Amino acid sequence: MHPVLGKNSVRSVVAAGGVILAGICVTWWLASPRLQLALVTVLLLVNILLTLRGTARLREGSTLPGSVETLMQLAKSPGIASIHDSIASSLLTIASRKDPIYCRLAVQSLETLALNCQRLAMGTIEYPSTESWRVVYEELLRSPGLYLYRSVSFVETQHYWQDGPGRQSTLLNLELHDKGTVNIERIVIVADHLWEMDGFISDPIRNWLDEQHQHGIWLRVVRESELAGESDLVSDFGIYGTRAVGTQLADVSGRTARFVLCFDFERVEQAEETWKRLEVFSKPYRDILDRTNGSR
Known part of the structure; x- marks a missing residue:
């Protein structure tokens, strides 16, 4: 039933419709053939006008309840539609429970779930305290279609990318770059305590950089202290073409504490701007090698 129309209104409409229909039948029975033809023409015109009006309202979505529109949109993505059905079924079960403490705790959990869904809707996926990213x-x-990967590595510890998962990621970079599948460029921000007195970087980070340099990966390096006036540049992220940007936060042992992946073009553009600014402060790794080797 339409939310605006009450029971009395519906009865009135039905009664009025019956009277009009009866009147049309009597008129048709008594009318001449010419009048009957005119009546048919009028009825056809009214039917056409009502059809056109109904079609326009359907296009505007004004006659469809929000839930129906939602289901129609979700149906375009079978995977999402299946999850929607599962969640809807669970919500009905949750709503049927009467324990007030349970209901309060359930609402709190669902609010967290809703926030996570909002983040997903904005193109953001978060991996907390895990290397599964x-x-x-x-x-x-x-x-397919990814040809450029730009990485900014913020190295605060000598353990950075030195464990098993980190080593696998390094080997993946070397493999793809050697095959010419992906062009890899990396700017490395190195904490001051990891620099030696001779102006070079201590092991094992030095070996990590040397290996990439030997495979032809484009490398630039900058001391963290040289970015003191540009603190927003001190970060760890990767730009996957124009598709996504991933930001990593590592703990004191160099392992991932949090990784956020964002499939949003504006965020990718912002990361590119940060990259361009870092290029100004950083130096080619080759230049550091030449200077250090020349002083020995």
């Missing part, structure tokens, strides 16, 4: 990292780097 590296699976998606490889999937992105191997995805």
